[in-house]
């Protein structure tokens with residue numbers, strides 16, 4: 001905080017801290033507690049009728065003046081507290097008028113009322129004297145609102161001081177609270193009360209009429225204790241009595257009134273001056289200079305000063321023309337605000353700025369505030385095993401407090417609190433529900449899988465959406481649940497088991513390879529890996545651990561994955577042909593930009609409505625970038641608007657399996673011509689390959705290469721290697737000599753043709769020969785190494801003929817051309833095999849067949 005900021009802070013009257021209420025206040029939301037009117041104005045400076053009247057109520061009552069003289073330090077608040085008592089002495093109608101104020105009083109510690117009642121008779125009488133005059137003018141107040149108005153008018157005349165800035169409504173509401181008190185008070189002041197009831201007339205009269213005809217004869221007759229009153233008011237009876245004292249008393253009253261008027265004028269001037277001062281003080285807020293910023297960077301900022309500055313800058317940005325410093329631009333204020341918000345909420349500046357620009361200023365603060373609050377715990381009923389009603393009942397019986405998540409879902413239950421751990425109930429263990437954020441229902445609802453379809457969940461672990469898809473499919477058709485992370489696949493498998501999913505197969509591929517693995521799906525869900533900016537309340541580390549580089553890599557992968565997802569779908573599907581892209585991030589580059597990119601790259605696709613009837617429309621332009629207008633059909637969800645994790649959903653319909661310039665889907669990637677924007681996008685993303693190419697729109701490239709980094713390159717090569725036609729197998733015997741596991745494996749039951757007895761015999765003979773040969777070589781001292789996959793022989797991969805692997809360069813060098821082969825734990829020197837072999841395989845479909853992790857050497861003597 002710079003000096004200027006500190007000065008401003010000192011000069012200001014301590015803006016409220018940046019808590020929820022302030023945020024609501026900044027946004028002017030109705031749920032916020034109505035802010036106290038400042039300077040006689042409402043929250044937005046609207047001079048309300050009553051408020052305005054009260055602005056004029058700067059005149060102190062006589063009793064107040066006297067107390068002031070006596071050094072009474074009661075604030076004006078206490079004045080208000082006394083008013084009902086005073087009013088109560090009048091009559092029922094007035095009591096109601098006064099009750100308006102009492103309502104406020106009650107809300108603010110009406111306990112003082114009794115103390116007021118306990119005040120000395122004399123003082124009460126004096127008050128009465130002062131207050132009766134205007135009260136009497138309140139004749140004819142006939143409705144609550146009018147009565148309030150009367151009361152206000154009364155105040156205007158009486159010059160009661162008042163610092164309460166409450167509005168008319170509050171006063172009217174307060175009426176009811178007073179009924180009991182009215183009764184209490186009637187007894188003591190009954191006579192006067194009766195007198196008041198006779199009064200009538202309208203408010204206009206009250207406002208304009210000074211003291212004309214105020215006291216009735218009855219008033220005067222009844223006013224026993226009101227001797228002073230009688231003296232204070234000119235009446236017919238007074239006149240009749242021709243008492244010269246009356247004239248002098250009248251003059252005194254007039255003098256008093258003049259004094260009061262004068263006092264009122266002075267007070268008003270002071271109030272006005274104060275208002276001006278306040279405005280001036282506020283306007284004196286200045287942005288810190290560059291030096292101040294640097295200096296402040298050295299020391300930890302005082303968070304309350306940061307709050308103050310945030311409030312001030314927001315206020316200025318919301319009324320920029322009028323409140324800005326003359327030589328400062330909007331961006332300077334915005335830059336400072338971003339820094340302050342980052343400090344206040346604990347983000348790095350980079351991420352905060354990215355998120356800040358998604359919203360108008362005040363809404364951005366609401367978003368950041370919402371990220372500080374956990375989202376509701378939600379479970380999804382597993383309809384494969386139970387119904388929501390039954391589940392709810394079972395959980396209620398266990399002491400779980402819950403309700404339906406909202407009309408938009410038939411399977412969600414929101415948990416408020418629970419006597420038992422919600423992730424360990426018998427129902428949970430039995431797979432009756434999945435603990436799942438409400439937002440993660442959305443992409444599956446949008447995907448809307450139909451029974452008997454083939455669905456790919458490309459990034460599926462830990463399976464929240466897979467199991468929902470399976471449930472919607474009612475365990476028909478099939479779901480390929482894929483995830484590139486093997487460990488996460490274990491959780492995916494476990495969840496599928498627990499929830500009774502029977503139509504899913506788990507695969508462990510990089511999703512980008514998918515069209516080459518299996519294609520022709522009716523629907524594909526791509527719940528892409530993302531930055532997690534929608535789930536900051538769950539994982540606050542996102543606030544500081546995301547850099548520009550992370551976003552570049554993520555968006556790069558997301559773009560590759562979305563093309564793979566599109567290419568995995570069969571446009572000719574009778575029931576489907578859809579792709580849903582979703583992320584739990586709210587940044588535009590991970591969402592609209594990715595989908596827009598896909599539309600450009602795959603003109604055989606179009607955006608269709610998500611089928612979700614809530615959520616905000618996707619951006620069709622953002623900070624100078626424009627997207628396809630159909631992106632308006634995509635949906636955004638935010639914590640501060642839907643009280644669910646930030647989320648994005650786009651639904652794509654594939655219209656054809658071919659698109660201009662493509663031969664077919666399989667080879668499209670290799671043949672696609674790089675569009676100009678594509679190269680630009682790739683370069684923007686720092687893609688080396690595209691940058692190297694340097695020829696816009698000319699080179700024919702294998703698509704993914706256009707934006708691949710080294711790591712991707714390796715993956716693609718591995719993938720190409722895997723999918724290219726296999727090298728001719730070595731003759732079984734030759735292969736078996738080097739690797740007994742290379743012998744043709746037994747055919748699957750019911751699969752290939754039955755082998756004849758002869759074939760089996762010859763196979764055994766071959767094995768025997770191979771073993772014999774190996775033993776002989778071992779005896780000769782040859783070292784034999786065979787690389788065997790951890791789960792070789794168990795998987796599909798192992799059943800395929802092994803691919804030749806490259807000889808170990810180290811061994812080759814050592815042995816002068818001889819390989820190092822180990823068989824059955826015995827390693828001996830010997831001639832190098834013509835082609836060293838490896839057994840390939842994977843525990844889970846899709847494990848890299850060669851060169852990947854999970855290999856081990858069996859090596860011993």
Ligand SMILES: C[S@@+](CC[C@H](N)C(=O)[O-])C[C@H]1O[C@@H](n2cnc3c(N)ncnc32)[C@H](O)[C@@H]1O
Pocket residue numbers: 440458459460461462463464465466482483484485488509510511512527528529530557
């Ligand atoms: C947002 S999470 C998926 C959550 C999941 N859909 C669910 O509802 O439970 C993203 C997943 O993508 C996986 N992933 C990351 N890169 C991948 C890739 N290239 N191919 C396939 N999966 C990938 C991650 O391992 C992670 O499990």
